[in-house]
Amino acid sequence: MLHRSKGKVLREAIIEWLIRICGISAVVFVFAIFFFVFWEAKGQIFSGKVNINTATATALTKVEGIDNALADKIVAQRAQIDPKKRNTVNWLLEEKVIDLEQFFEIESQIKAKEFSFWKFLTTEKWYPASETNPRYGVFALIAGTVSVSILSMLIAVPFGLGSALFISEFCSPKLKETLKIVIELLAAIPSVVWGFIGLTIMNQLIMQIFGAPIGITVLNGAIILGLMSVPIIVSIGEDALQAVPDSYREAAIGLGVTRWQMVYKVLLPAAKNGLLAAVLLGIGRAIGETMAVLLATGHSVNNPFDGTFPFLHALESVKTLTATIAAEMGEAPRDSDHYQVLFIIGILLFTLTFIVNLSADLIVKGIRNK
Amino acid sequence: MVASIAKLKVEDLKVAYGDKQVIHGISYEIPPNEIFGVIGPAQSGKTSMLRVINRTIEFTPNAKVSGKIEIDGEDAFRMKDVYGYRRRIGMVAPLPVGLPLTIYDNVAFAPRSFGMKDKDQLDALVQKCLEQAALWDEVKDRLDSLGTKLSGGQQQRLTIARALSHQPEVLCLDEFSIAIDPVTTMKIEDVLKELRESMTIILVTNLVQQARRLAKRTMFLLNGELVEEGDTEKMFSGDADNPKTNEFVSGAFG
């Protein structure tokens, strides 16, 4: 009788271990993403204190008794100590570079700039590049993301679900195949190309149609994002509709109702969770999209919501959370306040999309278990 | 007739999937070189029993097995080389499965995976197995066409040829005739009668008459319990020890 050779058995054991490790890699990557995005932002989150860097040297000169020369000296000397081991301000005091009074002055200066998550979320002032007084409030950026996402969903949800219904219920098998391929191609268009379309074609269109001075606006970004989100809503929505057993349809048709009545009395209630998941995934895509909104919504930090009609001013430019990271990361030196704050925005986005995707997944699983 | 030493000895075998107990402790012995029939209605644990015998039940994550199986006096569960052990047991599933390979490769698949590389040796083995399974004459001119393109009955005989390809000592057939026509069934029954000379055969069957035609001894399983085991003629003669057996073989239920 033939026996498997030792080498073969050993090789298989190694391969199976490799496979196991690869399987676990997905978990490792999720943790790694979380860890590294946190790690780069840790200075702001944990110490709560801003470093004295070149940008704040100018601010130091505002403290009584510290002139330009001393401020430069402080910054220069700080560069020689390891900021991880010693708190800069305490060091200045110990080394008698500054006296106690100046110490408190600096402390209060710093206190004013201390990172507070609440302040970060709720203030509108986003001046990361200011020499004298940089401020990091992301409220306007959140408003930008929210406005574009909401408006894009107003476009994408009806069109997406309508198309899903048409493809699933109203068209011939041949047309269905073709449409599904078209949707797949639509989903494949890179986001930077969508952004380019927004920047060139949509920009002109909006300026001409609405007579607006500038065409790269909330509306522009929303239309582009809407078109980008439609494919995902259609394909997930169509899956949800296909999951409704044919017996439901036959029973309804057997009762003599029209197809349209069958759709909205039987099909929609039966598939509503799956359709909800489709919409959620569309929202997740809209929130996380970067290049398209970077190019299509303009560059001004601006809250498009206000109390006056129509509450959402779609013809204003905004800047979204994602676009801010993409546009500003290149200019932010590593470990500067600006750099770390951009990573905090990253954490915010990660958390937001995590919640959206998780809920969509739970909803879909709920259907499957029923 | 009691053989000198049992080929296969099962002691107090229990199987559960999660919380659901499907076999409640059965014991029996199978002497070498005979056909051992297993009958019983659906859900009585017949397939699970076979999966324990060739230890593929280990691929089912939540299955729990206790008890003991001895092959030639050796403890099967303690054998280190599980793949080597499985090769001593041939298995034929209820539905014919032609692997999506050529007919030749279907049969040569197992020997190759154990390191048989010599072309002449393989050719000879493939021919022998296909002949034993009464399929050679029908396929000898198209050995390189796909196994999946054969008819159901031919695929089932291909499955048997494949099971023979690793030269097993025990051949298990699990309701092999469920998806094939009566003519092919009779052909395979003839095959089994010949194979009996060289190996022990466990025949799980849904046709009680098939057990009567082929098996020397027969076991009746019901809901995972062994109701009766004994000489086939006695069990089918109407005066079996257990009245349930009489009812079952006469078609009262099942």
Add this chain to the structure above:
Amino acid sequence: MSEPVDNAKRFTKTPSVVRKERNEKIAQFVFLSMTLAMVLPLVLIVGFLVFKAWPSLSLDFIFDMPRNGMREGGIWPAFLGTLYLVIISLMIAAPIGVMAAVYLNEYAKDNWLTRTINLAVINLAGVPSIVHALFGLGAFVYAAKMGTSIIAASLTLAVMTLPVIIASTKEALSAVPMSFRQASWNMGVSRWQTIWRIVLPNSISGILTGIILQVSRAAGETAPIMFTGAVISVNIAKDQLFAYGLTDECMALAMHLYTISTQIPNVPESLQFAIAVALLGVVLLVNALSISLRVYLRTHRKW
């Protein structure tokens, strides 16, 4: 004497039926136009882009170096950079992704670990590309000290494409009937050999389709490579396929489109559109390849 039955009247539609039919027609029309509203943009956009790009389009455009501060000439360095990024990232992501899927589909038991992995895959797929960029910056560029380089950018892209490769591979693997595996196990063939000789050969087409789709995704992504490897302009040797090294910075098509359309003034319009068309062409071509492969294989199944 009974009333004579008016047959014509008997088959006239009642108002309710008329209303029903009208509603049905309206519904169908509305859904059709919604679908068209989604399909038409694709056709219009592609048509318009090609129309605008026409003056600059030629085969030389791809193989020429950019000239005059990227305001003239071709896109060779960007094209080559994208080729590098796509090939390297998939050489990393495809084996890991396929093996992870093999683990999940063939080995994993239904326990907490498996559930955690599945959850991780789903969430990894939903992470925005800009967050992947931050991750790549923190992990590969800084922590692993790779600097902004092709390898750092490729690794970032690899992490991004991994969950989708896992998902599509899993689907392809689970399409192989369980009975094939059982038949192989019954013959005493080991688990890995069953996977290697039976499962993988019969799902390879589905696996490939999924990986090819990720080629187009990796080629089109901009955000993940912006800070990790792609730069505005690099001088490379002309007409040389191995002009970039692993630790070099590179140009990339998607990044090039962004740069040209926002960072550089006075670029002729047709050049901008030509870059967009080139990127779109690459992506749609790869997708078309994947789709036709799928259609071909669906009609040539072995079982």
